[in-house]
Amino acid sequence: MRESKPSVLIIGGGIAGLAAGCYAQMSGMDSHVLEKHVLPGGCCTAWSREGYIFDYCIEWLIGTAPGNEANQIWRELGALDGKEITNFDTFNRVVGEDGREVRFYHDPGRLERHLRTISPDDARRIKSFCRDLRRFLKLDVFPFLKPPPLKTLPEKLAMVREVLPAFLLFWRTSATQMTDFSGRFTDSFLGRALPNVFFQDHERFPLLPYLYNLACAHHGNAGFPEGGSLGLARSIENRYAALGGRISYRARARRILVEDGRAVGVELKDGSRHYADHVISACDGYTTIYRLLGGEYTSPTLDKLYEELLHEPGTLYPGVVSAFVGVDGEPPPETPHSTTFLLSEEDSSRLPGAMRDSIVVQLRSRYWRGCAPPGKSLFHCTYFSDFGYWRELRTRNRREYWAQKKEVADFTRRFLVERYPGVDGRIEIVDVATPTTNHRYTGNHNGSILAWIGFTEADDLVTQLVNRQRMRLPGLDGFSMAGQWVVGGGLIRAASSGRFAVQFLCEELGIPFRAWESPDDVRWRPEMLGHLPQLDVRPMQFTEEA
Structure with missing residues (x-):
């Protein structure tokens, strides 16, 4: 003993x-x-400046x-x-360069009706996606409490009984790449928007995680604490x-x-x-x-x-550039909490180190009021970015590194002014973090x-x-x-x-x-x-x- x-x-x-x-x-x-x-x-984590709290990590929490x-x-x-937990009826909104938009509701019926109004010609594919979402709503077979080697035989058998009825669903949705599925859509905008359900295109993801997380959101199990x-x-x-x-x-x-x-x-x-x-x-x-x-x-x-x-x-999650924008005032109540804007080639080229042709804008003060002072609001703009680009800049030329961070700040400011009425003249602060910022404070390889x-x-x-x-x-x-x-x-x-x-x-x-x-x-x-x-x-x- x-x-x-x-x-x-x-x-x-x-x-x-x-x-x-x-x-x-x-x-x-x-x-x-x-x-x-x-x-x-x-x-x-989070950090603060002038009363704003810049929340770095959680977008949704399983x-x-x-x-x-x-x-x-x-x-x-x-x-x-x-x-308290904040839940939204949409997971994300995607807006194209021409202003067309799609909202990814987590309710399968509402989602199906909405997508079919956007592209009636893709009704069969839309129906297939929403049918699978309905099936995922009935499942809860993702274990987190005990590692497989420590499970007893009865626990393993119970797990098999739960998984077996959904085996074909899991196999099919994990074997079908989202890029392949979305590439079959007649409407090119909708096909381009689908991989951005999770805010940014993850490129190598199959259908399964999209369906799983949408199902969690529908059950209030993917909220914001x-x-x-x-x-x-x-x-x-x-x-x-x-x-x-x-x-x-x-x-x-x-x-x-x-x-x-x-x-x-x-x-x-x-x-x-x-x-x-x-x-x-x-x-x-x-x-x-x-x-x-x-x-x-x-x-x-x-x-x-x-x-x-x-x-x-394509093996490691890329780094992220974050631009937090504090605004004096609050946008209209109908302003979406999260939007992925698909960018033109010209706009995308103006974002330093950008790896995708998109930028995500989240109204973080809608997630939790405490992140902005009373009567003010906070936007969080992000995009996947190349760690090597920022590391080389910061190592070789610190002045140029800061100049590129300023370019991010200027871009996001102009971008918000153009797309969110009432923001112009009210921006109080812009704070930019790069993948090297993450690396400096956490030690994570390549700022991932x-x-x-x-x-x-x-x-x-x-x-x-x-x-x-x-x-x-x-x-x-x-x-x-x-x-x-x-x-x-x-x-x-x-x-x-x-x-x-x-x-x-x-x-x-x-x-x-x-x-x-x-x-x-x-x-x-x-x-x-x-x-x-x-x-x-x-x-x-x-x-x-x-």
Whole structure:
């Protein structure tokens, strides 16, 4: 019988690291989270300027409705404690260069009627898409609570019974690429708009994730939590502290300490060393394997991922340029909360580092009023962008880097003035973050928010890291990995990976895994965000000409 609690060091205070800490505490361990930044959450963060809160991450959150495994995890982590959830009747709106628009309602009947008014000639394809959406509305077979290797035989059989009736649906919608499906539409605008249901064209996605997320939204299970991204992270941080966990900020890991083939601790950049029975790395995958561990513990799967696929186009989610625009005043109530504007070749060429011919404009103050001062509003404009473009600029010519950020600010200002009446003359602030901004503050490779793109070879290999390698590295005991580089992108997957890592650890230690819902029912308040830093000392300036 152990005389003391098992101790765990966790590298990274993002959602995966915080989740691992919470579940370690609930399972009777003594954990300590080491975070390089001054805030929790990793990419799930926000910063502030002049009373505006620039929410960086959440566009929708799987698990906001009760009665499913994703929601159970958020309740266990206290992530939604005391918060209101905002839901919309549309997932997104897409507007073409000529002003034509389509609204992607998540109600299949309403969506079908709307799409058929836009293109009657595509009625058969529209009916097929909406019929499949109706089928997804009846399903809840996406497990997040337990990794497959730990499921009992009855649990596996129960899962098979749930999945089997929908097997053909899953197979067909995962085998049909959205680009192939949308390319068959007679109406070229509608065909071009469909891949932008998720705001920007993900190119390699099949139909399945579109249908799944639309179905979640229809059930209120893909809403936006009050407090946004940092609010989510702060709530989990509070839950972790209430469970007795410790978190150290400005604690940048230099290397993982290994003795006789076992991870025994972490050395920080300041030279201090922290020791524990087990180490969980919940930070960037490449950094963990090749820098913190010196590349000494790999496998054919890991080598394939990080030495080959990491550098192949279309395998890693691209970086994102974000332009936040604060406006004095509020737009009309009927203003859509989210719109993807398809750009002309000329407009697209004016966006520095742009990878798509589109830009997404979200009225973030419609998601959560607390992100803008009273009587004001906040827009968030984003587009996929090439990390290499921004890294080269920032490394070679910092002045030109700032000039290109200013070009983004000027473009978005003019763009909003042209398309949103009443904005002209009321813009108070523009703040721009690039993929290198993400890289500087989180360490994520190439500034990628979501790591490996789903439904690719990389996604298949990542699944092996959980199902075959149990989130461990060959030849290294006392060590686990968690986070999006192990299970794929998405906040619920990140949180679930922290749960998985602790479940595997509990099995190894021969102790029971325990989890229960947070008892905190205190109404959430904006003050709970705490102090928000400014990412850059000087504010972004923009020209006055529209």
